[in-house]
Structures are given as structure tokens and as C-alpha cells.
Amino acid sequence: MISLTELQRRIDSGELSPQAAIDRSLEAIAAKDKTIGAFVCHDSKARAANNGPLRGIAVGIKDIIDTADFPTEMGSVIYRGWRPRADASVVMALKAAGATIIGKTTTTAFAARDPTATLNPHNHAHTPGGSSSGSAAAVGAGMIPLALGTQTGGSVIRPASFCGATAIKPSYRVLPTVGVKCYSWTLDTVGLFAAGVEDLARGLSAMTGRPELLPQPADARPRIGVVTLDFAGAPEAAGGEALRIAVAAAERAGASVHSLRVPEITAEAWRIQPVLQEFEAHQALAWEYTTQYDAMAPKLRGRLDESKGTTSAAYDDAMKIANKARQALAAMYDEVDVLLTFSAPGIAPKGLASTGDTRFNRLWTLMGVPCVNIPAYIAEGGLPVGVQVIARFGDDARVLAAALFLETALKR
Amino acid sequence: MISLTELQRRIDSGELSPQAAIDRSLEAIAAKDKTIGAFVCHDSKARAANNGPLRGIAVGIKDIIDTADFPTEMGSVIYRGWRPRADASVVMALKAAGATIIGKTTTTAFAARDPTATLNPHNHAHTPGGSSSGSAAAVGAGMIPLALGTQTGGSVIRPASFCGATAIKPSYRVLPTVGVKCYSWTLDTVGLFAAGVEDLARGLSAMTGRPELLPQPADARPRIGVVTLDFAGAPEAAGGEALRIAVAAAERAGASVHSLRVPEITAEAWRIQPVLQEFEAHQALAWEYTTQYDAMAPKLRGRLDESKGTTSAAYDDAMKIANKARQALAAMYDEVDVLLTFSAPGIAPKGLASTGDTRFNRLWTLMGVPCVNIPAYIAEGGLPVGVQVIARFGDDARVLAAALFLETALKR
Numbered sequence: 027m028i029s030l031t032e033l034q035r036r037i038d039s040g041e042l043s044p045q046a047a048i049d050r051s052l053e054a055i056a057a058k059d060k061t062i063g064a065f066v067c068h069d070s071k072a073r074a075a076n077n078g079p080l081r082g083i084a085v086g087i088k089d090i091i092d093t094a095d096f097p098t099e100m101g102s103v104i105y106r107g108w109r110p111r112a113d114a115s116v117v118m119a120l121k122a123a124g125a126t127i128i129g130k131t132t133t134t135a136f137a138a139r140d141p142t143a144t145l146n147p148h149n150h151a152h153t154p155g156g157s158s159s160g161s162a163a164a165v166g167a168g169m170i171p172l173a174l175g176t177q178t179g180g181s182v183i184r185p186a187s188f189c190g191a192t193a194i195k196p197s198y199r200v201l202p203t204v205g206v207k208c209y210s211w212t213l214d215t216v217g218l219f220a221a222g223v224e225d226l227a228r229g230l231s232a233m234t235g236r237p238e239l240l241p242q243p244a245d246a247r248p249r250i251g252v253v254t255l256d257f258a259g260a261p262e263a264a265g266g267e268a269l270r271i272a273v274a275a276a277e278r279a280g281a282s283v284h285s286l287r288v289p290e291i292t293a294e295a296w297r298i299q300p301v302l303q304e305f306e307a308h309q310a311l312a313w314e315y316t317t318q319y320d321a322m323a324p325k326l327r328g329r330l331d332e333s334k335g336t337t338s339a340a341y342d343d344a345m346k347i348a349n350k351a352r353q354a355l356a357a358m359y360d361e362v363d364v365l366l367t368f369s370a371p372g373i374a375p376k377g378l379a380s381t382g383d384t385r386f387n388r389l390w391t392l393m394g395v396p397c398v399n400i401p402a403y404i405a406e407g408g409l410p411v412g413v414q415v416i417a418r419f420g421d422d423a424r425v426l427a428a429a430l431f432l433e434t435a436l437k438r
Numbered sequence: 439m440i441s442l443t444e445l446q447r448r449i450d451s452g453e454l455s456p457q458a459a460i461d462r463s464l465e466a467i468a469a470k471d472k473t474i475g476a477f478v479c480h481d482s483k484a485r486a487a488n489n490g491p492l493r494g495i496a497v498g499i500k501d502i503i504d505t506a507d508f509p510t511e512m513g514s515v516i517y518r519g520w521r522p523r524a525d526a527s528v529v530m531a532l533k534a535a536g537a538t539i540i541g542k543t544t545t546t547a548f549a550a551r552d553p554t555a556t557l558n559p560h561n562h563a564h565t566p567g568g569s570s571s572g573s574a575a576a577v578g579a580g581m582i583p584l585a586l587g588t589q590t591g592g593s594v595i596r597p598a599s600f601c602g603a604t605a606i607k608p609s610y611r612v613l614p615t616v617g618v619k620c621y622s623w624t625l626d627t628v629g630l631f632a633a634g635v636e637d638l639a640r641g642l643s644a645m646t647g648r649p650e651l652l653p654q655p656a657d658a659r660p661r662i663g664v665v666t667l668d669f670a671g672a673p674e675a676a677g678g679e680a681l682r683i684a685v686a687a688a689e690r691a692g693a694s695v696h697s698l699r700v701p702e703i704t705a706e707a708w709r710i711q712p713v714l715q716e717f718e719a720h721q722a723l724a725w726e727y728t729t730q731y732d733a734m735a736p737k738l739r740g741r742l743d744e745s746k747g748t749t750s751a752a753y754d755d756a757m758k759i760a761n762k763a764r765q766a767l768a769a770m771y772d773e774v775d776v777l778l779t780f781s782a783p784g785i786a787p788k789g790l791a792s793t794g795d796t797r798f799n800r801l802w803t804l805m806g807v808p809c810v811n812i813p814a815y816i817a818e819g820g821l822p823v824g825v826q827v828i829a830r831f832g833d834d835a836r837v838l839a840a841a842l843f844l845e846t847a848l849k850r
Binding site: 094104105108111112113115118119121122199202203204205208211212234235236306309310312313314316317337338 | 516517525529530534614617722728
């Protein structure tokens with residue numbers, strides 16, 4: 027993978043020009059993307075900016091995020107060739123920080139579950155996960171140092187785990203979703219993929235103008251609460267192994283680690299997340315579902331067909347449960363700094379039929395809390411498996427600090 | 439004005455065809471809009487649907503709300519002729535209920551403060567208010583029975599007060615903002631304009647599929663708390679008179695009415711609302727402000743210039759204050775069912791230079807609570823002045839019930 031931190035160091039020292047850094051990504055795309063298929067389109071003549079903390083950093087943008095300079099096709103024939111007027115806010119934030127938008131990365135249709143043709147860079151017989159398939163694969167394959175994705179169920183953390191990338195789903199609305207195709211306004215969250223935790227911190231800090239997100243001189247060793255969400259089912263062997271390895275590494279590095287149970291109400295929140303998600307999706311995608319029904323991707327259309335009868339009363343109940351669960355969850359952080367759990371049940375599923383299962387992600391998206399995926403284990407077939415560090419809502423600096431601690435511990 | 443309730447009654451009884459109801463609006467537009475200028479464009483061949491509770495109801499859509507069948511120009515030359523791919527969710531909700539989208543109504547550029555050329559239907563020498571200028575004027579002039587607007591500061595309630603229309607700004611996210619040009623994602627709220635409270639209830643209920651919003655057999659007489667927000671300054675004479683008249687009418691009708699003080703923290707929330715609003719606007723309008731600076735409307739551009747230096751720390755503080763104020767405000771509703779206060783300082787300002795002052799609106803938008811404007815008083819020059827009824831967050835049924843009570847009391 028391409029380290030953003032290393033590129034910045036070399037550019038700052040004058041050892042590497044910003045354009046040479048961009049060219050390195052262009053060469054990697056030319057060499058690898060014919061096989062991987064992470065990009066919908068890219069600018070083979072992309073130019074570097076000369077200023078800004080992200081000068082020389084090539085960024086891939088998930089294709090449900092509006093760009094004025096590239097088509098934005100939403101992974102759907104309905105938007106084939108579609109040209110938004112304006113860049114999304116997050117794209118402008120990247121540009122303002124000097125980044126180069128190098129292209130658009132593949133997405134499942136409207137960020138739902140119909141798979142793209144993108145391959146897992148670590149094993150071409152497996153899915154890269156979704157819905158941010160192209161962003162995870164492009165970073166995991168070492169084509170680009172930074173990419174944007176979005177998560178409504180588990181579409182940032184899960185593909186990152188499958189592709190061996192590091193990724194952050196920040197707290198809800200740290201990054202605006204203006205200009206991002208909506209699936210569920212209560213859940214949709216823009217996230218970042220990169221080669222390591224420090225890269226994420228530098229990227230997110232530059233995009234938001236928040237210096238407090240930059241890596242701080244190593245904090246005290248974090249208090250880590252390990253949670254397994256029994257109500258979400260058991261992980262596969264590889265998922266369990268990744269968590270075991272991460273726990274052992276954290277303990278060896280001196281963190282206080284102990285098992286915790288999440289509050290009862292979170293099980294209910296986990297169960298109602300799809301109610302909330304699909305009720306909002308029916309409104310967010312009303313034009314597509316009503317007027318372009320035949321052109322809708324089949325899995326998404328089927329899911330909308332099934333959830334058609336959801337009542338506003340069921341939605342209101344789901345919202346109340348979510349709010350209660352958020353409050354109950356916040357209380358856990360009196361005892362611990364972060365939670366540690368699975369990023370996905372196990373390795374990336376074989377074939378491209380499924381983008382994987384959101385069961386270890388959707389609670390955290392619903393809670394709006396910041397999550398970071400860190401690669402922890404390489405399973406059979408060369409397939410990576412990550413673990414996820416989760417902090418209190420709004421504590422993005424802490425989730426990054428704890429993730430950096432764990433990443434360092436895992437490298438020892 | 440055209441009563442939606444009356445149209446529905448006549449259509450239901452077979453006395454009036456849905457198309458005849460639409461034609462009535464087309465004729466009114468043809469007769470009045472050359473003078474008023476409430477529409478950016480309209481479909482002079484608009485057809486009625488034959489089904490749905492809103493069949494035969496012609497609706498005007500504020501021109502920052504995406505429509506697939508009409509251009510969406512955002513009140514700005516930057517979007518001249520712009521054609522979105524999809525209808526906004528609220529437009530689809532109207533269509534699903536059988537409404538006819540008859541045209542797009544004028545808006546200040548990006549729903550900020552640069553006035554449109556629209557005239558106040560009650561006195562052409564005055565502004566209709568803004569930013570939902572065309573929607574308020576079109577309903578107030580009796581051209582259409584229903585219109586959509588949006589409120590970020592006071593852009594639904596204030597122009598409704600100036601134009602003698604009834605209007606609701608529902609609780610935050612009762613109506614989705616998907617496909618609505620964003621100014622501030624924490625504040626932007628879609629609202630409805632109509633001739634009376636029952637019309638609003640019928641419109642909102644049909645759009646949301648929420649039967650509980652329909653007028654209920656008259657509830658107990660509401661407990662009303664009158665608040666005046668001293669920190670927002672004194673009202674003008676006409677604003678004070680409107681509130682005095684409304685209080686007297688409510689008391690006569692048997693409501694329990696007493697003065698209340700809003701919690702201290704709401705004064706702070708009122709002060710920081712612009713910090714939050716402009717910090718988000720810089721991100722929401724980043725593409726326009728950065729790449730189309732010269733084409734930006736001057737008042738909006740000036741406001742963005744001034745607020746350029748707002749830090750994320752100031753924004754985070756503003757968010758914390760807003761959250762505290764929301765909690766403190768919720769506690770008031772243990773004593774009362776609704777609050778009653780000014781909709782605007784007074785009559786619509788003379789001339790078109792200003793769309794009016796948001797000082798009696800922006801706290802309530804920030805709180806996310808449902809507000810209804812009811813015309814209460816006709817001042818000199820034939821200019822209407824409204825009052826505003828406000829309920830607890832999520833209690834849209836109660837705000838409508840109390841507003842209906844007050845409206846009835848005012849008619850006696």
C-alpha cells in the first residue's frame with residue numbers, strides 16, 4: 027500500500043515532487059486496475075497542486091459522491107454518464123487541502139448490495155466487500171494512498187477489513203454528506219481508507235481543519251473493552267482469530283483489556299437498524315424506485331419491495347430505540363476509552379455474489395460513533411481480516427489514538 | 439386564498455373534478471403572477487391525477503428543491519437552466535399522494551438573503567419575505583392551495599406571516615431534505631404553506647403517510663405558554679399587537695394562557711445559531727463559493743466572506759450549546775402544551791431590499807421543534823401579521839391541534 031504519511035514526509039523534505047507522487051498512483055492504476063477494476067473512471071493526466079497539506083496525494087472518490095469533473099454514476103445504469111453541477115462538500119474539502127481527485131471508484135448500486143465487478147486485491151477469487159468496493163480495493167492494492175467511501179450498514183469498515191486497508195468511519199456528520207447520494211440520512215456516513223492509522227488522521231484532519239485529530243505524542247495506554255455482540259451471532263474462525271490476536275497484542279503493549287457486555291438495549295437497536303434504514307431508503311430513492319423500477323439493481327429493488335409496508339409508527343419506534351441505545355452506550359465509556367470488536371465475521375466471501383455481512387457493523391453506524399478498522403490477521407488464501415476500534419460519539423481523536431496504539435502493538 | 443380542505447371536500451363529493459381544481463390554479467396564476475412574480479416557471483398544461491388524497495391539489499415547489507420535470511435554478515445564475523436527474527423526496531411524496539406539481543416558486547439565492555423580485559400580494563410596495571418568497575406569495579395571493587418552502591433561519595414562518603398564509607415548519611426531519619439544496623444540514627427544514635391549519639394537516643399527513651397528523655375531534659383546550667424572547671429584542675408595534683390579539687382570542691376560547699420565560703441557555707443558543715449556520719454553509723456551498731465566487735449573490739457572498747474564519751472549535755461549542763438548549767426547552771412542556779410567540783417582528787418591510795429579520799425564528803429552527811404560523815392581525819396598508827405556535831420536538835400533531843384551536847378562536 028502507499029503510505030500517505032511517507033509521501034507527505036518526502037514531499038515536505040523536497041525529496042519527492044507532488045506531481046511525482048501523483049504519477050506513482052497513475053502508474054499503479056495503469057499496472058493494476060485492468061485486473062482489479064477498482065475505478066469507474068480516472069484522470070490519466072491528473073495534476074498535483076503545489077500547496078496544501080494533501081498536495082501530491084491522489085484520492086479516489088466513491089461513485090455515489092458528486093464530482094463536477096467526473097461523471098457520478100451511482101453504480102447504476104439510471105445515472106450512466108450523469109454529470110452533477112457541483113462537487114460534494116467532502117470533495118471540495120480534499121481539493122482545498124491540496125489533494126488531487128484522481129478518479130471515481132466503484133460502488134454497488136446506490137451503495138446497497140448488488141456487487142460490482144471489482145476483485146479483492148489479495149485474492150482475486152474473493153469479493154473486496156462493499157458497498158465502497160473500489161475505494162477499499164484501490165487502497166488495498168496500493169494504487170492510491172487515500173480514498174473516500176460511505177457507510178450506511180457496514181460499507182467502510184467491512185471492505186477495509188476484507189482488503190487489508192485501514193479505514194475510519196468518523197462520528198456522524200464530522201464529514202458532511204452534502205452531494206452524497208442518500209440512502210438513509212440518519213445513517214449515511216462518509217469515511218476514509220488509507221494504508222495506516224496515521225494516514226487516516228492526517229487525511230481527516232486536513233479535510234476538516236481539525237488539528238486535534240493529528241496523531242498526538244503517544245497517550246497513556248488505552249483502557250480497552252472487548253465486546254462480541256452475541257446477538258449478532260458468532261464470528262467465523264478467521265474473525266475470532268483476528269480479535270484474539272489484537273487482544274493479545276494490546277495486552278502485551280500494556281493496555282488494560284477486559285471483556286464487556288454491551289447494554290441490553292443495543293441488541294434491540296441492532297435488530298431495528300434495517301427498519302430505520304429501509305424506511306428512509308424508500309424516501310431517499312423514491313424517484314428511482316417509482317419511475318425507474320425496471321432499471322434498479324435486483325438486490326436493492328428486492329429489498330425495497332420487501333420493506334414497502336414499513337409504517338411510520340415502526341420507524342418512530344426504531345428511532346426511539348436508537349436514541350435510548352445511544353445513551354446507554356455512552357455510559358460504557360466511563361469505564362473504558364474504546365471498545366474493540368470484529369470488523370466483519372471473517373474473510374471476504376468467495377466469489378462476487380455477496381459483498382459480505384453487515385452484522386458486526388450496523389449497530390455502530392446506527393449509534394453514530396467513530397470506528398476504525400485495523401488489519402490484524404492474514405488468513406488462508408492471503409486474505410486479511412481486521413478488527414475495529416470504537417470510541418464515544420464525537421471522540422474521533424481518541425479512536426484514532428487508540429487505533430494507532432493497537433496498530434503499533436500489532437506490528438511488534 | 440384557495441382552501442385545500444374545501445377543494446378536497448368538493449372533489450370527494452364529485453362536485454369538482456381534480457382537473458377543474460388544477461385549472462382554477464392555472465387561471466389564478468395567469469391572472470396574478472405577472473404582477474406578483476411568485477413563480478420561476480410553471481406548467482400551463484398541468485394535469486390532475488385521478489387518485490390519491492391530494493388529487494386536484496396544485497403545489498408550488500421552492501426552486502432549491504430538485505424536480506426532474508422543471509429546471510431547478512436555486513435563485514442563482516450559477517444554476518440557470520439546471521436540470522436535476524431526480525425529484526427530491528418531498529416532491530415524490532407529493533406525487534405519490536396524487537398532487538400536481540404546478541411549478542417552481544422563487545427563492546433567494548441558495549435560500550439566503552438576496553431578495554427576489556416577488557411582490558407581497560397584500561401590498562405590492564412590500565417584500566413577501568424570504569427565502570421562500572414565491573411559495574408564501576403564491577399561497578397568500580390565492581394562486582395555489584399548497585406550496586413547499588424551507589427554513590434554515592426563518593424562511594417559512596416569516597414569509598408566511600408577511601403574506602397572510604398559514605405555514606408549518608415540522609419537526610426536524612419529519613420531511614426529508616434529500617434533493618433539497620443544502621445550506622446547513624443541522625437547520626434546513628422543509629415546510630408547507632396553505633390557507634389554513636387544517637389544510638396544512640391534510641397536506642403533511644398525505645405527504646408523510648401519518649394519519650395522526652389529521653385534525654382530531656377538538657382536543658381539550660390547550661395550555662399555552664406565551665414567550666417573548668427578550669434577548670431577541672422588542673417586536674415592532676404590529677408584531678406586539680398580533681400577539682396581544684392571539685392571546686386574547688385564546689383566553690376567550692377557554693385556553694389556559696400564561697407568560698413563561700424560556701430557559702437562560704436558549705439565549706445563548708439564539709446567539710450561536712449563526713455560527714453553526716455559516717460554518718455549515720461554508721461546506722455546503724464550498725463548490726459555489728470557491729469556483730463561482732463572482733457569480734454569487736452579493737449578500738450571501740458577503741455573509742460567507744465575513745464568516746470565513748469560523749473555527750471548528752467554535753462550531754463544536756455551538757453544537758454543545760444547542761444540545762443543552764434543546765434539553766432545557768423540552769422541560770418547559772411539562773407545564774404547557776405549546777408555546778405562543780411572534781412569527782416576525784412586525785409587518786413585511788417596505789421595498790424589496792430586505793426579506794425581513796429572522797430574530798424571532800432562528801432559535802426555533804435550531805431547536806428543531808415544530809412551528810405553525812397563523813395570521814392574527816391585519817396592520818395598516820393591508821399587511822398581515824402572524825403569530826407562531828410551537829410544540830415539543832416530534833409533537834407535530836399537537837402543534838397542529840393547538841394551532842387549529844387558535845385559528846378557530848381568532849375567527850370568532
